[in-house]
Amino acid sequence: xxxxxxxxxxxxxxxxxxxxxxxxxxxxxxxxxxxxxxxxxxxxxxxxxxxxxxxxxxxxxxxxxxxxxxxxxxxxxxxxxxxxxxxxxxxxxxxxxxxxxxxxxxxxxxxxxxxxxxxxxxxxxxxxxxxxxxxxxxxxxxxxxxxxxxxxxxxxxxxxxxxxxxxxxxxxxxxxxxxxxxxxxxxxxxxxxxxxxxxxxxxxxxxxxxxxxxxxxxxxxxxxxxxxxxxxxxxxxxxxxxxxxxxxxxxxxxxxxxxxxxxxxxxxxxxxxxxxxxxxxxxxxxxxxxxxxxxxxxxxxxxxxxxxxxxxxxxxxxxxxxxxxxxxxxxxxxxxxxxxxxxxxxxxxxxxxxxx
Amino acid sequence: xxxxxxxxxxxxxxxxxxxxxxxxxxxxxxxxxxxxxxxxxxxxxxxxxxxxxxxxxxxxxxxxxxxxxxxxxxxxxxxxxxxxxxxxxxxxxxxxxxxxxxxxxxxxxxxxxxxxxxxxxxxxxxxxxxxxxxxxxxxxxxxxxxxxxxxxxxxxxxxxxxxxxxxxxxxxxxxxxxxxxxxxxxxxxxxxxxxxxxxxxxxxxxxxxxxxxxxxxxxxxxxxxxxxxxxxxxxxxxxxxxxxxxxxxxxxxxxxxxxxxxxxxxxxxxxxxxxxxxxxxxxxxxxxxxxxxxxxxxx
Amino acid sequence: xxxxxxxxxxxxxxxxxxxxxxxxxxxxxxxxxxxxxxxxxxxxxxxxxxxxxxxxxxxxxxxxxxxxxxxxxxxxxxxxxxxxxxxxxxxxxxxxxxxxxxxxxxxxxxxxxxxxxxxxxxxxxxxxxxxxxxxxxxxxxxxxxxxxxxxxxxxxxxxxxxxxxxxxxxxxxxxxxxxxxxxxxxxxxxxxxxxxxxxxxxxxxxxxxxxxxxxxxxxxxxxxxxxxxxxxxxxxxxxxxxxxxxxxxxxxxxxxxxxxx
Ligand SMILES: Nc1ncnc2c1ncn2[C@@H]1O[C@H](COP(=O)(O)OP(=O)(O)O)[C@@H](O)[C@H]1O
Ligand SMILES: [Mg+2]
Numbered sequence: 001x002x003x004x005x006x007x008x009x010x011x012x013x014x015x016x017x018x019x020x021x022x023x024x025x026x027x028x029x030x031x032x033x034x035x036x037x038x039x040x041x042x043x044x045x046x047x048x049x050x051x052x053x054x055x056x057x058x059x060x061x062x063x064x065x066x067x068x069x070x071x072x073x074x075x076x077x078x079x080x081x082x083x084x085x086x087x088x089x090x091x092x093x094x095x096x097x098x099x100x101x102x103x104x105x106x107x108x109x110x111x112x113x114x115x116x117x118x119x120x121x122x123x124x125x126x127x128x129x130x131x132x133x134x135x136x137x138x139x140x141x142x143x144x145x146x147x148x149x150x151x152x153x154x155x156x157x158x159x160x161x162x163x164x165x166x167x168x169x170x171x172x173x174x175x176x177x178x179x180x181x182x183x184x185x186x187x188x189x190x191x192x193x194x195x196x197x198x199x200x201x202x203x204x205x206x207x208x209x210x211x212x213x214x215x216x217x218x219x220x221x222x223x224x225x226x227x228x229x230x231x232x233x234x235x236x237x238x239x240x241x242x243x244x245x246x247x248x249x250x251x252x253x254x255x256x257x258x259x260x261x262x263x264x265x266x267x268x269x270x271x272x273x274x275x276x277x278x279x280x281x282x283x284x285x286x287x288x289x290x291x292x293x294x295x296x297x298x299x300x301x302x303x304x305x306x307x308x309x310x311x312x313x314x315x316x317x318x319x320x321x322x323x324x325x326x327x328x329x330x331x332x333x334x335x336x337x338x339x340x341x342x343x344x345x346x347x348x349x350x351x352x353x354x355x356x
Numbered sequence: 357x358x359x360x361x362x363x364x365x366x367x368x369x370x371x372x373x374x375x376x377x378x379x380x381x382x383x384x385x386x387x388x389x390x391x392x393x394x395x396x397x398x399x400x401x402x403x404x405x406x407x408x409x410x411x412x413x414x415x416x417x418x419x420x421x422x423x424x425x426x427x428x429x430x431x432x433x434x435x436x437x438x439x440x441x442x443x444x445x446x447x448x449x450x451x452x453x454x455x456x457x458x459x460x461x462x463x464x465x466x467x468x469x470x471x472x473x474x475x476x477x478x479x480x481x482x483x484x485x486x487x488x489x490x491x492x493x494x495x496x497x498x499x500x501x502x503x504x505x506x507x508x509x510x511x512x513x514x515x516x517x518x519x520x521x522x523x524x525x526x527x528x529x530x531x532x533x534x535x536x537x538x539x540x541x542x543x544x545x546x547x548x549x550x551x552x553x554x555x556x557x558x559x560x561x562x563x564x565x566x567x568x569x570x571x572x573x574x575x576x577x578x579x580x581x582x583x584x585x586x587x588x589x590x591x592x593x594x595x596x597x598x599x600x601x602x603x604x605x606x607x608x609x610x611x612x613x614x615x616x617x618x619x620x621x622x623x624x625x626x627x628x629x630x631x632x633x634x635x636x637x638x639x640x641x642x643x644x645x646x647x648x649x650x651x652x653x654x655x
Numbered sequence: 656x657x658x659x660x661x662x663x664x665x666x667x668x669x670x671x672x673x674x675x676x677x678x679x680x681x682x683x684x685x686x687x688x689x690x691x692x693x694x695x696x697x698x699x700x701x702x703x704x705x706x707x708x709x710x711x712x713x714x715x716x717x718x719x720x721x722x723x724x725x726x727x728x729x730x731x732x733x734x735x736x737x738x739x740x741x742x743x744x745x746x747x748x749x750x751x752x753x754x755x756x757x758x759x760x761x762x763x764x765x766x767x768x769x770x771x772x773x774x775x776x777x778x779x780x781x782x783x784x785x786x787x788x789x790x791x792x793x794x795x796x797x798x799x800x801x802x803x804x805x806x807x808x809x810x811x812x813x814x815x816x817x818x819x820x821x822x823x824x825x826x827x828x829x830x831x832x833x834x835x836x837x838x839x840x841x842x843x844x845x846x847x848x849x850x851x852x853x854x855x856x857x858x859x860x861x862x863x864x865x866x867x868x869x870x871x872x873x874x875x876x877x878x879x880x881x882x883x884x885x886x887x888x889x890x891x892x893x894x895x896x897x898x899x900x901x902x903x904x905x906x907x908x909x910x911x912x913x914x915x916x
Contacts, residue, residue: 052552072555079556085549089571098567099557143553150557383735384743387728391750391798394791398765399757405768452670459663469667474900475893476674478853482874483892486885487677490684497680529677532670583755590758593859593871597878607760614764614864626768629761636756 001064003028003186004049004154009058011044018044020210021058029184031177035197036207037233042190046156049188051075062153078147078185079156083163085143086131092142093118093127099150117145120179137168144176148183155180155187161196173200194234198222206230228351231277238278238320239351244268250345252276255316259293262345277349280310283322285333288342299337313341399633405626418627426604431631434589434606437520441527442584446577448528449535456536457543470540473533480530485597488526492517518599526598527588534587535580542576575647582643586636606632678893685886697887706873714862714870717786718855721793722848725801728794730844733806734836737814751802754795763792763861785865792861797851804850808843809836846903853899857892 002025011019019041026032034042047053049060051072060068067075086095096117100110118124121141131139140160147155157176161169177200180187191197197204198218206213206221214221214230225231232239245251247270250261254276268274287294300319301312308323309332322341333339409415456466491498494511502508516522546569554564592607601608606628613625686693701707736744754762766788772780778788817839821831837844862869878885
């Protein structure tokens with residue numbers, strides 16, 4: 001049985017159902033991310049796990065024990081909030097010691113544990129500082145240490161990086177993951193940032209409007225999205241409209257040009273309209289032979305992004321973006337130039353649902 | 357404010373006039389002059405007067421004269437009423453603010469309470485005395501109701517509106533709302549995450565209040581208490597309208613002294629005023645000292 | 656995390672009783688002038704009293720003067736402190752809070768000593784001079800409220816950008832204050848003004864000690880000599896205070912609306 005198991009969890013605020021029957025099983029030591037747009041109910045799930053909200057129905061079990069109706073202070077869970085949750089009237093050391101003090105641990109034990117935690121978050125010198133004297137990144141590391149000091153069974157992180165600037169966000173990302181690995185603590189991480197989710201998680205739980213769209217490893221979620229929502233929410237995606245030319249051989253028509261897919265057509269038959277998705281990094285410029293697909297178009301826009309150059313290619317009715325690496329000796333192509341784009345048969349994602 | 361130096365240079369280059377700095381001083385000089393002439397110097401003048409005799413020579417006699425029993429009792433009474441009304445006002449006002457901010461009451465309660473507090477906190481002076489006379493005076497409505505319905509004559513039981521308890525009760529009418537007005541924003545400043553973080557770390561509600569919320573609120577509470585204290589310590593109109601000069605509190609004594617009704621010794625009056633400044637000054641000193649000891653974490 | 660809802664309700668109900676009962680009692684009392692029936696006789700007498708009209712008019716006039724002087728003093732100061740002299744902020748704030756610490760009776764006592772008819776600036780020597788002194792004493796009384804209100808209002812707008820925009824169009828400093836800054840803190844100034852009015856209109860100590868025929872001393876005089884009229888006056892005074900606060904809320908709400916648009 002999973003270490004943390006959530007079954008048929010529902011939360012209703014007044015007339016609005018925010019969490020619509022969520023099932024989630026997290027293994028011991030696993031790092032699972034709840035990923036979804038703002039307002040989809042991620043925080044609400046986390047707050048029910050923590051005990052700040054009471055579930056309307058459903059159960060939450062930790063290590064086999066039903067905790068659905070326990071108070072937060074009886075759950076032995078650690079939580080890191082989005083921002084500003086350090087106690088401003090306490091020094092860093094006192095913040096970290098808080099949970100231990102409340103648990104009536106001996107002062108020698110507290111001191112040792114605080115020291116250990118400060119070293120874990122690489123701020124051994126800052127124990128005497130007050131929160132306002134720390135940068136945002138340091139504050140969040142202290143918050144992490146405070147949550148971990150009491151050796152919780154589960155660690156919950158609610159968008160802990162959103163309030164920080166980009167550089168620190170990325171370095172702290174790795175740090176959190178390293179700490180989590182070294183302690184082997186079961187973790188649920190909430191974010192709306194797909195890059196964060198992809199880079200940190202063992203598994204990602206993509207959410208939309210209160211339910212789970214897909215649960216899988218970052219690799220699965222990115223490469224084999226099972227729903228249109230997941231395909232468009234995770235990663236950048238080109239969506240083009242096509243028509244099934246021959247359902248038996250996987251022949252499709254896009255703007256009058258013929259391509260072939262090796263993936264399932266999700267039950268579409270010859271003549272049906274379809275939405276197709278292509279990742280920018282799966283596309284290459286130039287004509288390819290063999291089993292690849294080719295589409296002829298003209299270059300519409302060129303965005304120089306540094307290491308990557310993003311190029312928009314226009315066909316008759318649709319357009320797609322593709323990425324090429326920047327090469328110093330090879331200036332990027334110019335607008336209006338004719339171009340051929342090629343991609344593999346397996347790179348075409350067929351989205352379910354009719355095109356809109 | 358952080359980039360003031362940068363913008364200052366912008367100003368000097370952009371301004372047409374040769375010495376732009378003079379303009380900014382022109383904005384504050386009238387204010388400083390005004391506070392000097394009509395706030396600081398008059399107070400200083402009294403303090404000096406307290407150490408002079410009628411001929412203008414230095415003396416400590418005025419200060420010594422303060423030890424007359426009437427004067428000492430007046431100070432005592434004033435401090436007692438102020439402390440009692442400030443303390444009760446602070447406690448009750450804090451409780452009301454708590455109920456409004458954290459009590460999960462219907463939406464309309466809070467704005468109503470705030471508006472009403474705004475009015476009641478300014479409803480002081482003579483009319484307040486009238487209102488309490490009409491309520492709890494010998495012929496007041498509540499006095500009459502208590503007697504007619506319950507057969508209780510509160511004046512029989514030692515209650516007197518024209519006394520320590522009566523005046524304290526009256527002052528509470530503006531002290532409580534004042535506390536509500538000051539403390540509501542402070543309570544709003546308590547972040548939900550602090551309570552939740554403490555709960556998830558195993559703390560009880562009581563531990564949250566003792567270790568986090570109260571220490572954070574402490575400077576606000578203390579400051580509000582001091583303000584309430586000074587507020588009733590310097591008040592005179594209500595007491596005067598309520599009791600005439602029969603109640604021996606320091607403001608009424610000083611008032612009578614200024615009107616020349618009693619003592620005919622202006623320099624003693626200055627000493628009385630000095631005593632009042634000292635008391636409010638010292639109480640504020642205590643406040644600053646206490647809050648600087650406890651508020652190291654404040655920016 | 657659910658807490659019981661009983662205690663907060665008890666608190667609020669207790670508060671409501673404490674604050675409403677005296678008002679109700681006073682109102683009831685004010686209606687009792689004629690034996691055996693309720694009437695507005697007390698109000699009729701009070702409102703018809705020429706002394707009421709004169710003293711109220713006088714106090715209202717002084718209140719308006721106080722507001723004008725107060726705004727003229729506070730707005731430029733708060734503006735300059737915010738924009739150019741932030742280092743002065745602690746000093747200015749300390750000064751504006753002093754009137755909450757030094758009792759009014761002490762301040763006016765100091766005036767009597769400093770500005771009496773035999774002093775270097777004999778303001779109390781003439782009625783006009785005393786009016787000026789009374790106005791100034793009210794400015795000090797209202798200073799904490801006026802300053803806070805204006806300062807908060809200035810913080811809410813982007814003083815710097817507005818000033819720079821006006822400057823780039825060639826406006827001079829006094830013009831900027833009058834035509835750009837003042838309209839933008841109109842709501843804050845109005846709030847401070849109404850609060851000032853509420854404080855000043857019934858003020859007793861200063862008017863009485865400076866011997867001016869103001870509304871506060873008139874109230875006290877009636878209170879000492881009449882039975883039912885004081886209750887009517889208390890209700891009138893409460894209504895005035897309430898009107899001032901109501902106007903503050905009204906303008907506050909309007910200000911928020913215009914900002915949102
Ligand atoms: N206490 C509450 N009362 C009413 N509605 C709430 C409450 N908490 C959250 N909601 C609603 O639930 C929805 C989901 O919120 P949340 O879980 O915070 O989303 P997310 O964290 O994914 O951005 C939002 O529409 C929000 O308005
Ligand atoms: Mg959220």
